[in-house]
Amino acid sequence: MTRQQLVDQIFSKRSYLCVGLDTDNTKIPKHLLSTSDPVFEFNKQIIDATGDLCVSYKINTAFYEALGARGWESLEKTVNYIPHKHFKIADAKRGDIGNTSSQYARAFFDTLNFDAVTVTPYMGEDSIKPFLEYEGKWAIVLGLTSNGGARDFELQKFVTKTDSLDEGIHIEKHDVRFLYEMVLEKVSRWGSPDNLMFVIGATQPHEFDNIRQITPQHFYLVPGVGAQGGSLKEISEKAMINGTSTNAQCGILVNASRSIIYASDKENFAEEARNAAAQYQREMSSYL
C-alpha cells in the first residue's frame, strides 16, 4: 500500500485507528471455544464489526506462535480475511543479520500478504534494509516504545563529539542525545517516509515535539492508548503532521488492542468491540 492510499483512507473514514488483534485464546468468549478455529472465528467477527471504523489491523504474532503451527494457521487465515483496503501490520519485532532478515521479509511480505512489519533496530542497517526492498511494503522500526523498559536503553543518553575549524580555531562540540533519537536519525536515512514508519509509544508525550522535529514526515505507529494509559487527545495534538487542508497527512496510526477486542467477553463481544472502536473513531474525527 502506498502512503497516499493510506492517507486517502484515513480522511475518507475520518479515522486513524489500528485495531490490534492480540488474540489470546484464554480470553476469548467461551461460546467460541467449540468452533474448529476459535482464534480465527473471534478475529473474523471483530473484523466484520470494526472494518468501517479503522484503517488498519495489527496482528501480534506472539499470541499466535503461543499456539504453535495451529496458531500460525489462524494467523494466515486472519490476514487473508482482512479486507484488501486495510493496512495490514505484522507486529513481530523482527530483525537479524541480513540473510536472516531477508527470510523474515519473505515470510511477511511474500508468503503472507502483510503491508508492514515491525522491526527492532539493535543490530543496525543490514538487519533493517531487507524489509525496505519490497515495493509498496513498509518497515515500522521501534523508536521510543510505550513500556517501562524504554528507560533502560532507549532513554539512555549518548554524548557525541564533533570537531570542526572556525576561522582557524578548533571547535569541539558535544551533543547529548537519547539512544532512541540516534535510532530515528540513522534509520530515517536508510528508508524514506514512503516505506518507513516508527513505533512511538503514546505513554511518552513529553518527547513528541522532539520526535516530530527529527522525523518531520514519517508516519508513526502509536501503541499505548487504552490498557497502557496513553491519551489519544495529547498524542493527536502533538504527533500529527501539520499539513494544509489540501495536503493533510495525519501521520499517525493509533493502535488499540485490549480496550477494543476485549470490551466484552459475552456473546455480544463483537457489538461491544464495535462500540469501543466507534468511540475512538469519533474522537479521531474531531482531531483530523
Added chain:
Amino acid sequence: MTRQQLVDQIFSKRSYLCVGLDTDNTKIPKHLLSTSDPVFEFNKQIIDATGDLCVSYKINTAFYEALGARGWESLEKTVNYIPHKHFKIADAKRGDIGNTSSQYARAFFDTLNFDAVTVTPYMGEDSIKPFLEYEGKWAIVLGLTSNGGARDFELQKFVTKTDSLDEGIHIEKHDVRFLYEMVLEKVSRWGSPDNLMFVIGATQPHEFDNIRQITPQHFYLVPGVGAQGGSLKEISEKAMINGTSTNAQCGILVNASRSIIYASDKENFAEEARNAAAQYQREMSSYL
C-alpha cells in the same frame, strides 16, 4: 537444561559446537524435494549425522516462517526430533512489552520444547524478564553481534556521569562505554549465569577481553565462524571461562550453520555435514 548438565555434556563430547539449522528450502539437495516435508527430512538427516559431535542445535525461526504454517510444522517436528540431551535454541530474536514477551516465552518453552530463546534487548527489562521465569530455561540476549550493522548502535559510545564526594570534595566522573557494554551490565543483573547467556559475534575478537571482564561467568552463544569469517581459535582462546581442571566451565557455545549443513548439496550431504562438524569438534577438543 541446567548449566551443569550443559557443561557435563561439553566435556564428555569434548565439543562446544552448536549446529545451526538455518534450513532454506531453496538450498537443500534436489533429491529431497519429492519428500512430503523436505525441510524436516533434511534436518532429520543432519541431526542423525552430527548428534554425537555437537552439544546444541539452533533453529533459526526466519527460515521456517518464510514457508508459513507449513514451515512452522517443520520447525515443530524438528525440535521434537532433536535428542533430549542436546541444548535446543530457538534463534528467534524476540522481545516486546511484558505481556507479549510472556506469549513468546509460552510459544518456545511451553508449546515447543526449546531450552533457550535468543532475545533482543532494545525494549529493556520487562521485555526480557518473562523469558527468565521458566525453571531450566534460558534467555540468550543479544550483546555484540557478528554483522556489519553492529557498528550502527551496539558500538556507539555513551558517556555516563557519576557524582560523588571524597573527603568533602565533589568528584565528577565520566565513563565512556559502548551501548553493548551497557546492555551486558544491565541485563546481567536481571538474570544469573544459570538462566542467561549472551550472543557475542565471533567477528568481534578485539572486544572479547572486555566482554569477559563485564560478564565473567556467563555463557556466550558465538555465531560468525564459518561463512561469516570469525576464527574459532581466536575466540576459543579469548572467550572461554578460565576454570580449574576440577571446575572447568568452557563458557561458550560456538555456532556454525551454513559451513556444516550446506557442506554439500549432493546425495551425500549428511556425510559431508558430519565431516565438517567433525573438523570443528576436533579443533574444539584441542582447546578444551
